Amino acid sequence: MGKNLVTAQIRGESRALCLGAVMVVCSAITYYILGTTVLPLYQKSVWTKVSNCHLIEIDIREHEKLEGKKVPQYPCLWVNVSAIGKSAILYHTEETKEKNHQCSYIPENLEDYQEARRDVETIRVRFKERQNFPCYSDPDETEKSVLYRRLYTPQMLLKWLFWPTFMLTGGIFIIMMVKLNQSLSMLAAQR
Template structure:
């Protein structure tokens, strides 16, 4: 009976040790992926200066001419603000400017024109209701763009690092508990 108990304990310890090592390996892989994808975007982000923006104008362009170019087939919300002593165009996130430089906000659902128009109207109504709001500007003086929300800010980085850190801590704790249990078993066997 004693031999079966010892064998069962060894199997359980081996499984727990494998679980702990697997958790640590998964955490290291997650850190590597975050370090190669999210961290460079966070470091490249120049939108570090938080300031107050004051609404000057918010309008929706629908397939009309804009500076000699045709606006896209979806409703395009354009917001002009005053911040840090200058006028600037507000963009929803860093990716909005990359998608279309003429739009401050691009609706999420572009398949249905009516839903996209209603979404743009809703956002425009919020801006007109709250004319002063927080925004993010680049510290450069000649920058004419500001962001409403940063995609790659410190909160995003901390939130992304929470689960890998939790996984790493849990894995190390499981390994430490197995090793501690093994050392206690050795001490008990010696007595």
């Protein structure tokens, strides 16, 4: 009976050890992904200063209005604002500028032109209602554009770091408890 109890205990410890190891590996992978994708994007973002933007011009530009340049076949919302004492182009997020620097806002559904047009019109009306709004600018003024919303904020980094840290700590704790239990089991078996 004692041998069966020791065998069952070893199986339980092995399962717990595997669970702890899986948690540690998952958190390490998450940290790697975080470190190679999100952190560089956060560091690359220069729009850190909260400013007050005043709407100067807002226009929905169709592809034919953009001076014959090759542009996507969706309506383009163009927003010109006054921020930090200068005229600047407003972009929805960091990704908007990278996707198409000619558009301040890119609609989500690009397959259906009419739905994209309604989406852009809704955003245009919201901007018309609020002439002044907070935006993010570059404190060094190297960027001539401002952002309506930042994707990569310190709060976002904290959110991304919480669960991997929790899993890493939990996995290490499980492994330590299993090892401690194994040591105590060996001491008890020797007596």
